[in-house]
Structures are given as C-alpha cells and as structure tokens.
Amino acid sequence: EVFLVESGGGSVEPGKSLRLSCTVSGFTFSSYWMHWVRQTPRQGLEWVSRINKDGSSETHADAVKGRFTISRDNAKNTLFLHMTDLTADDTAVYYCARALWPASFFFDHWGQGVPVTVSS
Amino acid sequence: IVLTQSPGTVSVSPGETATLSCRASRRISGDYVAWYQQRAGHAPRLLIYSASIRAPGIPDRFRGAASGTDFILNVTSLEPEDFATYFCQQYGSSPVFGQGAKVDIK
Numbered sequence: 001e002v003f004l005v006e007s008g009g010g011s012v013e014p015g016k017s018l019r020l021s022c023t024v025s026g027f028t029f030s031s032y033w034m035h036w037v038r039q040t041p042r043q044g045l046e047w048v049s050r051i052n053k054d055g056s057s058e059t060h061a062d063a064v065k066g067r068f069t070i071s072r073d074n075a076k077n078t079l080f081l082h083m084t085d086l087t088a089d090d091t092a093v094y095y096c097a098r099a100l101w102p103a104s105f106f107f108d109h110w111g112q113g114v115p116v117t118v119s120s
Numbered sequence: 121i122v123l124t125q126s127p128g129t130v131s132v133s134p135g136e137t138a139t140l141s142c143r144a145s146r147r148i149s150g151d152y153v154a155w156y157q158q159r160a161g162h163a164p165r166l167l168i169y170s171a172s173i174r175a176p177g178i179p180d181r182f183r184g185a186a187s188g189t190d191f192i193l194n195v196t197s198l199e200p201e202d203f204a205t206y207f208c209q210q211y212g213s214s215p216v217f218g219q220g221a222k223v224d225i226k
Contacts, residue, residue: 045164045207045217095163100175105215106154108175110163 002026002109004096009114014087016118022079022096022111030054030074033099035107036081038092038116047105048094049081063089086118121145123208123218131226134198138223142191142208151186152211155193158220159204167206168193195223 008020020036036048049060049070058070069082079096093115097107122145132138142153151171156164166175168184171191181196195202203225208218 044219045209047215047217100166100169105211106152106166106169106209107164108166110165113163 002098004098004109004111006094006096006111006114009094009116011117011119012086013120014118016086017082017084018086018116019083020081020094020096020114020116022081024077024079024096024098027098027109029072029077033102033104034070034072034079035097035099035105036070036079037095037097037107037110038090039095039113040092043092046092050099050105051079053102083116086116088118090116091118092116121148121210121212121214121216123210123216125206125208125218125221127221128219129222129224131224132198133226134200136198136226138195138198138202140193140195140206140208140221140223142193142218144189144191144210147189148210149212151191153184153186153191154209154211155182155184155191156207156209157202157204158207159201164207169211198223 003025035050051058051070055072067085071080093113095113096111098109100108124143153171155168158164171186172184183194185192205220205222
C-alpha cells in the first residue's frame with residue numbers, strides 16, 4: 001500500500017525559513033515525479049512545486065519562485081520542500097503528492113498534509 | 121485558465137445522483153481535467169483524469185464527461201461516504217484547481 005507522510009510543519013515568523021519532508025513507502029519512489037500542493041480555506045488548492053524522478057529538474061508556481069526549493073533523496077525515499085522568506089500568504093496545509101504520469105500535474109496519491117502557519 | 125465549479129453546494133439524498141459542473145474559461149487541450157474527492161479532514165483523492173477515465177479502484181458510480189469547456193462529474197447511487205467536497209483540476213502547463221463543490225445530505 002502506498003503511503004506518503006509529511007512532517008516539519010509548524011508556526012514560523014514572517015521572513016523565516018522552514019523545511020518540509022515527505023517520506024514515502026509502498027512504491028518505487030525514484031520512478032515517480034513528485035509534487036507539493038497547498039490548501040487554504042480562502043484560496044483552495046494550489047499547486048506549489050514539482051521535481052522530476054532523479055531530482056535534476058524542478059518547477060515552481062510563480063507565487064513561490066525564488067523562495068522555495070524542492071529536492072529529493074531517492075536513497076531515503078524522501079521528498080523535501082525548503083521554504084524561505086515566508087509570508088502570511090504561505091500559511092496553508094501542505095501536501096506532498098505523487099504524479100500518476102511522468103511530467104504531469106495530476107496526482108494519484110497524497111499525504112495527509114502538514115500545517116504551516118506564518119505569523120508574528 | 122480559470123475553473124468555475126457549480127453549484128457551490130448540492131443537497132442530495134442517499135441513493136440519488138449528484139451532478140457537478142466545472143467550466144473552464146477557455147478550451148483545455150487534451151481535456152486534461154481531473155476530479156478529486158476530499159472528505160473532511162482528509163487529503164484529496166483522485167477520482168477521474170483525462171476528463172473521463174476513472175482512477176484505479178474508483179467505483180463506476182463516478183463518471184466524468186466533457187463537452188467543449190464544460191466538464192461534468194456524475195456520482196450516481198450516492199453512498200454515505202460520497203458526501204464530501206469535489207474539486208476539478210486542469211493539469212496543463214499551469215495547473216489550476218476549481219474552488220470546490222460540496223455534496224451534502226438532503
């Protein structure tokens with residue numbers, strides 16, 4: 001069975017950094033493109049970032065470009081999202097998600113989500 | 121592309137059919153539209169992709185269809201676990217989600 005488990009969320013002050021992790025099991029992690037998606041009650045679901053299978057290519061939404069970095073450790077079956085210069089607009093529940101098709105942007109498995117709150 | 125879901129809430133009795141609409145602001149190439157179900161407190165669950173293909177393990181009471189810029193999700197014979205919020209998503213180069221539509225018990 002496929003599992004994705006996020007960790008690393010919490011409360012942080014504006015301008016600070018935070019790193020999220022997503023540890024997966026039940027599938028060959030290195031065979032899948034992976035993504036981060038966030039959700040807020042006001043904005044709904046918003047795609048954030050993606051990374052290819054070997055970690056050599058990453059893509060980000062305009063809202064986070066230049067501030068967020070996505071990476072992966074295939075040996076440890078773990079996906080990361082390094083978030084810097086955080087603002088209140090980054091407050092959300094963050095999900096890691098697996099892309100069903102390579103390079104696609106739709107997701108057949110999601111983690112349970114981890115909350116991030118940016119507030120002074 | 122903006123996706124507008126309607127109605128925002130639909131009230132349906134168990135065993136009946138819920139019809140959810142998702143209208144795109146312009147044509148989506150390849151009908152690259154997915155539908156997700158999200159139960160309260162849970163992550164989204166993929167139901168449909170490519171507008172009409174059911175994801176693995178999804179029962180056939182979930183059916184997607186497309187006509188131009190309009191995408192429909194029909195949920196027939198509603199079960200208790202189907203009362204949830206549903207999102208459409210276009211997954212072209214700039215993925216976008218609809219705002220969601222809630223199916224609640226009439």
